[in-house]
Amino acid sequence: MSREWVSPRVLKGRGILGMNQRNVDFISRYNPRERYPLVDDKLRTKLIAEKAKLNVPKLLHVVHTQHEIEEIQHELVKLKEFVIKPAQGSGGKGILVIVDQNEEGFTKSSGDVLVLNDIKRHLSNTLSGLHSLGGKPDVAIIETLVRVSPLFSHISYEGVPDIRLIVFRGYPVMGMLRLATHASDGKANLHQGAVGVGLDIGTGRAIAAVQNNKLVTTHPDTGGDLTDISVPDWPKLLNLAARCYEVTLLGYLGCDIVIDQDKGPLLLELNARPGLSIQIANDEGLLPRLRQIEQLEDYYVTVEDRVDFSMRTFSHYSVDQLELPYQADGQSQGGTIT
Amino acid sequence: MKQRGPFLFLVALLMVTGLGTATFRHNAYRIPLLPGTQQTVWQVEARVEYFADGGSTQVLLTLPPEQTGFRSINESSASSGFGFELSTHGRQHRAHWTKRNATGEQVLYYKLELVQDEGYRVPAEEQDPAPSRAWDEPYLTAALQVLQAAIPESADEKSLAQQLTRQMNRARIDQNLSLLLEEYSEPELLFDLLNTAGASARAVQVLELEDGRRRQSLKEYVQVWQDGEWHLIDPARGLVADDRQLLLWQTTTPAVLEVLGGTNSGVTFSMISQSRSAAALTSERAPGYDISLYSLPIAEQGMFKLIMLLPVGALVVVLMRVLVGLKTSGTFMPVLIALAFLQTELVPGLVSFILVVSLGLTIRSYLSDLNLLLVARIATLVILVIGIITVFSVLSYQFGFNAGLTITFFPMIILAWTIERMSITWEEAGPREVLLQGGGSLLVATLAFLVMDQEITRHLAFNFPELHFCVLAVILLLGRYTGYRLLELHRFAVFKK
Numbered sequence: 065m066s067r068e069w070v071s072p073r074v075l076k077g078r079g080i081l082g083m084n085q086r087n088v089d090f091i092s093r094y095n096p097r098e099r100y101p102l103v104d105d106k107l108r109t110k111l112i113a114e115k116a117k118l119n120v121p122k123l124l125h126v127v128h129t130q131h132e133i134e135e136i137q138h139e140l141v142k143l144k145e146f147v148i149k150p151a152q153g154s155g156g157k158g159i160l161v162i163v164d165q166n167e168e169g170f171t172k173s174s175g176d177v178l179v180l181n182d183i184k185r186h187l188s189n190t191l192s193g194l195h196s197l198g199g200k201p202d203v204a205i206i207e208t209l210v211r212v213s214p215l216f217s218h219i220s221y222e223g224v225p226d227i228r229l230i231v232f233r234g235y236p237v238m239g240m241l242r243l244a245t246h247a248s249d250g251k252a253n254l255h256q257g258a259v260g261v262g263l264d265i266g267t268g269r270a271i272a273a274v275q276n277n278k279l280v281t282t283h284p285d286t287g288g289d290l291t292d293i294s295v296p297d298w299p300k301l302l303n304l305a306a307r308c309y310e311v312t313l314l315g316y317l318g319c320d321i322v323i324d325q326d327k328g329p330l331l332l333e334l335n336a337r338p339g340l341s342i343q344i345a346n347d348e349g350l351l352p353r354l355r356q357i358e359q360l361e362d363y364y365v366t367v368e369d370r371v372d373f374s375m376r377t378f379s380h381y382s383v384d385q386l387e388l389p390y391q392a393d394g395q396s397q398g399g400t401i402t
Numbered sequence: 403m404k405q406r407g408p409f410l411f412l413v414a415l416l417m418v419t420g421l422g423t424a425t426f427r428h429n430a431y432r433i434p435l436l437p438g439t440q441q442t443v444w445q446v447e448a449r450v451e452y453f454a455d456g457g458s459t460q461v462l463l464t465l466p467p468e469q470t471g472f473r474s475i476n477e478s479s480a481s482s483g484f485g486f487e488l489s490t491h492g493r494q495h496r497a498h499w500t501k502r503n504a505t506g507e508q509v510l511y512y513k514l515e516l517v518q519d520e521g522y523r524v525p526a527e528e529q530d531p532a533p534s535r536a537w538d539e540p541y542l543t544a545a546l547q548v549l550q551a552a553i554p555e556s557a558d559e560k561s562l563a564q565q566l567t568r569q570m571n572r573a574r575i576d577q578n579l580s581l582l583l584e585e586y587s588e589p590e591l592l593f594d595l596l597n598t599a600g601a602s603a604r605a606v607q608v609l610e611l612e613d614g615r616r617r618q619s620l621k622e623y624v625q626v627w628q629d630g631e632w633h634l635i636d637p638a639r640g641l642v643a644d645d646r647q648l649l650l651w652q653t654t655t656p657a658v659l660e661v662l663g664g665t666n667s668g669v670t671f672s673m674i675s676q677s678r679s680a681a682a683l684t685s686e687r688a689p690g691y692d693i694s695l696y697s698l699p700i701a702e703q704g705m706f707k708l709i710m711l712l713p714v715g716a717l718v719v720v721l722m723r724v725l726v727g728l729k730t731s732g733t734f735m736p737v738l739i740a741l742a743f744l745q746t747e748l749v750p751g752l753v754s755f756i757l758v759v760s761l762g763l764t765i766r767s768y769l770s771d772l773n774l775l776l777v778a779r780i781a782t783l784v785i786l787v788i789g790i791i792t793v794f795s796v797l798s799y800q801f802g803f804n805a806g807l808t809i810t811f812f813p814m815i816i817l818a819w820t821i822e823r824m825s826i827t828w829e830e831a832g833p834r835e836v837l838l839q840g841g842g843s844l845l846v847a848t849l850a851f852l853v854m855d856q857e858i859t860r861h862l863a864f865n866f867p868e869l870h871f872c873v874l875a876v877i878l879l880l881g882r883y884t885g886y887r888l889l890e891l892h893r894f895a896v897f898k899k
Contacts, residue, residue, distance in 0.1 A: 068895035072886045078897050084724060085884035154830060193776065197830075200776065256831070277896050344896055 079349030081340060086316075090354065094233065094315025095336050102312055103334040107151040107205055113331055116311045118304060120331045121147070121324075125206040133187045137180055140165070145209040148186060150195040150202045156223070156251045158195025160186050161209065210332075213325045215296055218288035219243055222250035224322045227263070227295065227329075229302070230338055230350065231317045233360075234309035234367070236302045236374045237353040239263040240345040241293065245275065246285045259283060260345030261290055266379020266386045268298030272347050299389040301329040302371045308334060310367070353378055409882065413875045420871030433865055434677065436858065442518040443475070443676045444611055446649070447700040449511055450659060452667030454504035459663035463512060464652045465495040466609075471646060473522045476515040484510065494654050508664065513700070518646065518675075526631045528602065535594045541585060544578035549599050551576075559601040559628040560641060566595055567640040588637040589622035602627035607652040608634070609671055614704035616672040620651050620658060672701040677861065695867060708741065710863040711854045713873045715740050718850040724880050727887030728842040731823050736843050738816050740850035745811035748851060752844065754809040755817075758790050759840070762821035763828070770825070783818035 075082070081090075102108050113120045124146060125139045140146070148160040160183075164171040169179045187204050189195065196202040212224050219225060222244050229239045240260045244250045247257030254260045259280060262271035273280050273290040281291050295301065305319040308331065318338025321329050343349055356377065365373075368390040376383055427433050450461060465488070468474075479486045484499040497512050537545055552569065556562035569579060570588055582591055589605055596603035607620040623642075625632040634642040634650075642648065652658050661667040676696065695706055715737035722728045730736050743751040765786055769779055794809050820843075828836045853859055862869055886894075 068898065069891050070895045070898045072891060075886055075891070075894055075897060080886075080890075080894050080897060082884070082886040082890050083727065084887060088882060088884045157830065274896075277893075344894070347896075349897075 075349075079351035079353075080343055081350040081354070083340065085351075086340065090232075090316040091337060095317075096313065099312055099314055100336050103314065103317075103336050105151050106149065106153070106333055107203060109331075109334050110205070110207075112311055113308075116307065118307055118311065118331050119327060119329060120207075121210055121322075122208040123205065124208060127187055127191065127204040127206070130188060130191055133184050133191075136184065136187065139206070140170075140180075140183070143206075147207050147209050148183070148190070149205050149207070150190045151205055152196040152200060152202050154195075154197040158186075158190055163209065210322050210330060211325045213296065213323045216323070219283045219286055219290065219293070221245055221283065221285040223252070226252055226332060227301065227321045227323070228338065228342060229305040229319045229321065230342060231305050231309055231319055232354050232357050233315050234306050235357050235370045236265060236305050237357065237378060238342050238346055238348075238350055239265060239268075240342045241270070241295065243283060243290075245283070247275075254339070254341040254345070259290070260341060261293055262342070262346035262348075263293075263295060264380050265302070266375045266381050268295035268301070269293065271380065272345065274345050277344060296323060297328045299371060299375070299387075302374065303367060304329050304331055306367045306370050306374075409878075413878050416871045416875035416878070420868050420873075420875070423868035423871075424866045427866065427868070434861075435866075436861070441677065444472075444516045444518060444649070444673055445513065445676065445700045445703070446516065446609065446611075446671060446673045447511060447513045448669055448671050449509065450499075450661075450667065450669045451507070451509050452661050452664040454501075454506060454508050454664045456503070456505045457663050458502050459500070459504045459508075459661070461497075461499040461510060461662075461664075461667075462660040463497040463499075463510075463669065464607075464658045465497055465512070466514070466649055466651045467494055467653055468524045469650050470524050470526075471518065471520060471522060472516040472649060473519045474514060474516050477513065479510070479512045481508075481510040492654070494652070504663070511699070516649070520646070528627055535598065537594075537598070541582055544581045545595060545598060547578045548576065548582070549595060553599060559596070559603075559626045560633055562599060562601060563592065563596055563603070563624070563626045563633075563635045564641050566592055567635060567637060571638060571640075587622070589624055592635065592637050593624045596624070596626055604632075604653060606634075606650055607658055609649045609651050609673070611647045611649055611673055611675070613673070613675045614707060616701045616704060617670045618672070619670060623648075625653070672699075672704065674700050674704045674707070676865075695864065707860065707864050708744070710867055710870070711741070711744075711860065712737060713870050714854055714859055714863060715850040717873050717877055718853055719846055720877050720880050722842075722846045722849065724883055725888060727889035728846060729839045730843040730846050731820055731827070731839040732816075732843070735816055735820055736847040737850055738813050739843070739847040740854060742812045743847065743851040744854060746808035748848065748855075750808060751851075752848070754794065755812065755844070757794070758787065758809070758812070758817060759821055759824065761790055762786060762817070763825055766821055766825040767828075770829070780818055780822055783821055784815060787814050787817045787821070 102112065107126060110120050110123050114123065124143060127133060127136065143162075144165055145163050147162070148158075150158045153159065161173040162170045162178075162183075163173050169177045170183060171177050190202055190204040193201045210224050212220050216225050220243070225241055225243050227239060227241050229236050231237070240262050242252040242254070243259040243261065244252050245258055249256065252258050254274075257276060259273055259275045261273040263269065264271055270291055270293040275284060282289055301321055301323070304321060308317060308319050309315070312334060314334075314336050316336075316338075318335035320332045320335065322332050324330050340350075372388055372390045375386060375388060379386055428435055448463060450463060452461070461484075465477075466472075466474075477488075479497060479499075481499055483504075484501045486500075487498050489496050489498050499510055548566070548569070552562060552565045556565045569576060570583070570592070575583070586594065593603050593605045603624055603626045606623050606625050608623045609618065609620055612618075622637065624635045624637060626635060627633075634645050634648065636642050659667055659669045695703060698706065716734065718740075719730070719734060719736055723730065723733075739751075739755060742755075745751075746754065762783065766783065769782060774782065791809050791812070791814065798809075824836050824840060827839060
C-alpha cells in the first residue's frame with residue numbers, strides 16, 4: 065500500500081465523488097428508502113425483473129422452509145446444471161455451482177462430486193442464515209447456470225466475470241468489469257484484491273485495469289491480456305441496465321450484469337449503495353457525469369434515448385467512431401442540455 | 403440544496419440559543435465558565451427506609467455537627483405526610499420525623515448542602531472521657547499486654563493511636579491482638595484500648611465524600627484528643643492527614659438512626675460535588691433554580707453528570723466517521739466504551755476490553771460450528787461475557803490487581819454484540835477488516851474518552867447543559883457535509899498525477 069496522499073483540490077478538480085457526497089447528494093436524494101428491500105433481497109429483485117421481462121438467470125426453484133428440503137430431489141432430478149444461492153447473501157458467500165448431475169452425484173465447478181445429502185445440508189445452512197448478512201434467516205434460490213462467454217475465458221478465475229454499471233436516473237454513467245483473483249479469494253470485491261477493468265460507456269472497451277489501486281495489464285492468475293477487452297453485446301447490456309431504473313425507481317443504482325455465452329447479458333443483482341472504486345478503474349471521477357445528468361430537463365425519455373445519450377456523451381471515442389444502435393434521425397437523442 | 407436556507411437558520415438558531423443562554427446564566431447567576439477556581443459544594447442526601455408497623459411512628463436521624471472545613475448552607479427534607487423538625491441536643495443535631503399512622507414501606511429524605519471551606523473553623527470542645535471498658539478475662543490480660551508493648555514505643559496519644567492501628571493492620575498480627583479482634587471490631591478495640599490507656603478518645607461515624615457515589619453507608623473512625631483538638635484515626639490506615647473529604651456525621655453515643663414503630667430500618671447516603679462560585683452560592687435561590695439540574699435528587703444529578711457527556715462523545719464519533727472516515731464496529735459502540743473508560747481509566751480499560759473481546763472471539767469461533775440461531779447466539783455470548791468478566795475480576799483481585807475489578811463497568815450487552823459483529827466481519831471480510839474496525843473503534847473510543855475526561859468538558863456539560871444545543875448544531879452541519887473524508891485523500895491517491 066502506498067503511503068501517498070492527494071490534496072482535496074486535485075480530487076475535486078478530477079470530479080471524484082466521495083463517500084459523504086454520495087450519501088447526501090445522491091443516495092439519500094434519489095433512492096427512496098422504501099424501495100431498498102427490492103434490491104437487498106435477490107429473490108424479490110429476480111421476481112420483479114422477470115415481470116419486467118429483463119433477462120436474468122432463470123429462476124428454477126425457491127426453497128423457503130426446512131421441510132421443503134426433504135422433497136428437493138424431485139425438483140433437482142430434472143436439472144443437469146444449476147446454481148444455489150442465498151437470497152440475502154453477501155460478497156458471494158454460499159453460492160454453490162453444480163455443472164453436472166449423474167448417477168454418482170452432483171459435480172461442482174471445481175470438479176468435486178457431492179451427494180444429495182451435501183446439497184441438503186447446504187440448503188439447510190442457507191435457510192438458517194449461515195450465508196446471509198448478519199446471520200438472518202434466509203431463503204435459497206435455485207437458478208440456471210451462467211456459462212462464461214468464451215471471449216472472457218482467458219481472464220476468468222474462479223467464477224464468472226461480472227460487469228458493474230452505475231445507472232443514474234436511468235442513464236448508464238460508468239462501467240467496470242470485475243474479475244475475481246486468487247488474492248480476492250474468488251470474490252469480485254475490489255478492496256479484497258479483485259481486478260477492476262474500467263469500460264468505455266460508448267464501446268464497452270477496456271480503459272485501464274487496476275488491482276489494489278495499481279495499474280495492471282494482465283490478469284495476475286491467468287495471465288490473460290486486460291488491455292484489449294471488448295465486452296460483446298454492449299448496447300444490449302446498457303439497455304438492460306438502463307431499464308432497471310423503471311423497475312426499481314432507484315435513481316442511483318449499481319447493476320451487476322454477467323454475459324452468458326448463449327443468452328447474452330443477464331442481470332445478476334442490483335445495489336442501492338454502489339461503491340466508489342469504479343472511479344479508480346476508470347481513472348475518472350463520477351461527479352461531472354452525474355451533474356450532467358442532473359442538468360437534463362426531461363427525464364421521461366425512452367430507454368433507447370437514454371442509452372444513446374450516455375454512449376455519445378460519456379465515451380472516450382468521438383461520435384463517428386461509435387456504433388450507435390438507436391441513431392434514427394439524430395433528433396431523439398437523450399434529453400436536452402440546458 | 404432546496405432547503406438550505408431553513409436548515410442553516412435552524413443551525414444558527416440552535417447556536418444562538420445555546421451560546422446566549424450560557425452567557426446569560428454565566429452573567430446573571432455567576433456560574434463559573436471554568437472549573438477549579440471555585441468552591442466545592444457537596445450535596446449529601448440521606449435516605450431512610452423502613453417498614454412501618456401501622457401505628458404512630460417516629461424517626462430520629464442524627465445529623466452532622468458543626469465542624470471545621472464544612473459550612474452548611476442549606477438543608478431540607480422530603481417525606482410526604484410526615485411532620486418534620488430539627489432538634490439540637492448539645493452539639494449534635496437531629497432530624498425528627500413523626501406521623502400518627504403509617505403502614506408499609508416508608509422512605510424519608512434529608513438533603514444537606516455543605517461548602518467545602520478550609521477557612522471555616524469551629525472550636526473543638528473536649529468531651530468528658532467515656533468510662534473505660536471493664537474488660538473480662540482473658541481480654542483484660544491481652545489488652546494490658548498490647549498496651550504495655552505499645553506505650554513505650556509512643557510519645558503521646560496521637561502516636562499511641564498510630565502505633566496501635568499499625569499493629570492491628572500488620573500481616574502477622576500479635577497473638578494478644580488477634581484474640582481481642584475475635585471479640586471486638588477494629589474501631590471498637592482501638593477506642594477501648596486508647597481509653598484504657600488514659601487517652602481521651604471517642605468513636606465517630608464518618609461519611610467519605612466522593613463525587614457521584616450512591617447508596618453509601620457511614621464508616622466507623624476513632625478520634626483522639628490532643629493539643630486542644632480532635633485527631634481523626636482511620637482504623638484501617640492510621641492517622642488521617644487529609645480530612646477534607648471526610649464529613650463527621652456523628653460524634654456522640656446515640657445511634658445514627660432510631661426508628662419507633664417500624665422495622666427493617668436503614669439509612670444510605672448519596673452525594674455529589676458541584677463547583678459554584680461564592681457569589682452563586684449566595685444567590686442560591688435565584689429564579690430558574692427550580693427548573694435546573696441542580697434541583698434534582700442527588701443520585702439523579704450524578705447520573706446526569708454522565709448522561710450530559712454522551713452528546714460530546716457522539717460528536718467525536720460523527721467527526722471521526724464523517725471527516726476522517728474511520729471505520730468502527732457498531733456506530734455508537736465507541737461512545738459506550740468511552741463511558742466505561744471513564745470508570746476504569748484508560749489503560750486498564752483498553753487492556754481489559756481487548757482481553758475480553760479477543761477471548762470472546764476465540765470462543766465465538768467455536769459457536770459458529772454449532773449453527774445457532776442469531777438470538778440464541780447473542781444470548782450465549784452475553785453469558786460468556788459475564789463469565790469472562792467474573793473470572794477476570796476474581797483473578798485480578800486474587801493477584802492484588804484492583805484495576806481489574808473495574809471491568810464490570812463495561813456494558814455487557816454491547817460487548818456481546820461487538821464480539822458477534824466482529825466475528826461476522828471476520829468470516830465475511832477477513833481478519834484485516836476486523837483489525838481495521840476494532841482498531842478504529844478503540845481509537846474513536848480513546849479520543850472520545852480523552853475529550854470527555856477533561857475537567858472543562860465535564861464542567862461545561864453539566865453546569866451549562868444548554869451548550870448541547872451548540873453540539874447539536876455542529877452535528878446537524880456535519881450531517882450535510884459532502885466534502886471528502888481524510889482517508890479518501892489516501893484511497894484516491896492514484897488521481898494525483
